[in-house]
Amino acid sequence: MASDAASNAPSDARGLGAAVGDSIADLGTMIVELIAGLGDFTLFFGQTLAWLFRRVPSRQLVVTSLYQIGVRSLPVVALTGTFIGMVLAVQSYNQFERFGMENRLGVMINLSMYRELGPVLAATMLAGRVGSAIAAEIGTMRVTEQIDALASMGASPIQHLVVPRLLACFLMIPALTLMAIFMGVAGGAFYCVHVFGVDPYFYFANAQESTGVWDLFYGVTKSVFFGVAIAVISCYRGFHSAAGAEGVGRAATIAFVQAFVVILALDLMLSISLDSLYQLIWPGEVAIG
Known part of the structure; x- marks a missing residue:
């Protein structure tokens, strides 16, 4: 019995060492693939x-x-923005x-829609609707060898398939974000005034006093980067389908x-960069309003 235990110990040690080695090798492979x-x-x-x-x-x-x-x-996008504004009010x-x-209430709703929820939720909706559609469309063209046929004729697939979609996302996603912001602000105002009975004069006066052009610039700037990211990632995934x-x-x-x-x-x-930029341009002021 003692000899059997002694003979099994080295094999167990070798098995443990092999498992650890395989795990390290898998981790290394994953890191290399990520970098590539x-x-x-x-x-x-x-x-x-x-x-x-x-x-x-x-x-x-x-x-x-x-x-x-x-x-x-x-x-x-308009429907999403409207309901988000109402949910914020509730x-x-x-x-x-x-x-x-x-x-x-208008201050909180407007700032949330201008700076965060408008750009992020609009981009998320568009990543699901537009991004997935772009990846599926280009992926189908890859599978059916249409991209290879385009390249064989001397045309650049990137020029004809990626650049137009990148330009469209660059231009339209900020515009759609503005629509989401507007509908969210309108939805929140409607619910506060007509359902909760908030005084409309004070609601809009406080909202206008505490939000400004910088807040709108804040959200639109984010949407530009989001649009580029959605377009490039979706096209890349379609090309490598x-x-x-x-x-x-x-x-x-x-x-x-x-x-x-x-x-x-x-x-x-x-958010960090834009807040730092605000402090650089207007030192000592709070980046709200």
């Missing part, structure tokens, strides 16, 4: 920017992308009323997830 993927994405983004400034894409392609990304997304009214500050229907569906899903994570990370970095 980031490098490939950076190269793709660089090529897109190069084609963007090298040659103006076809007007028809740009107009089509503007319609698909902007006009067709308008109803869902969730905040009791707390504000407790301190006799219900007339200042695996074969088959499953590969296209996976590309669309990954495009949305990665775009959503990048939106949140950009939101944090841009």
Whole structure:
């Protein structure tokens, strides 16, 4: 019995060592693949920017992308903004009323919509609707070898497929964000005034006094970066789609997830940067109003 235990001990040790070694090897492989993927994405983004400034894409392609990304997304963005404004009113009214500050509800709703909820939620909705559609469309073209056929004819797939969509997202997502902000502000004001009975004069006077052009610039600046991120990530995932229907569906899903994570990370970095910029331009002042 003792000899059996002694003979099993080295094999157990070797098994544990092999498991640890495999785990380290898997971790190393994952890190290498992550770095390689980031490098490939950076190269793709660089090529897109190069084609963007090298040659103006076809007007028809740009107009089509503007319609698909902007006009067709308008109803869902407007509806989302309206309900978000109303939800803000419902969730905040009791707390504000407790301190006799219900007339200042407009300040909180407007600032939230201008700076955070308007840009972030509009971008999230568009990452799901637009980003997934772009990835699926380009992924289908990759699977059916349409991209290879385009390249074989001497045309750049990036110029014809990526640049128009990038321009459309760059232009339309800030515009859609403005629509989401407007509808959120209007929805919150409607609910506060007509449901909770808040005095409209004080509501709008306080809201106007405490929000300004900087707050709108704050949100629109974020939306520009969000739009570029959605376009580039979705196109990249479509270009690298695996074969088959499953590969296209996976590309669309990954495009949305990665775009959503990048939106949140950009939101944090841009908030810090814009607040620092405000303090640099107007030192000593609070970046509200």
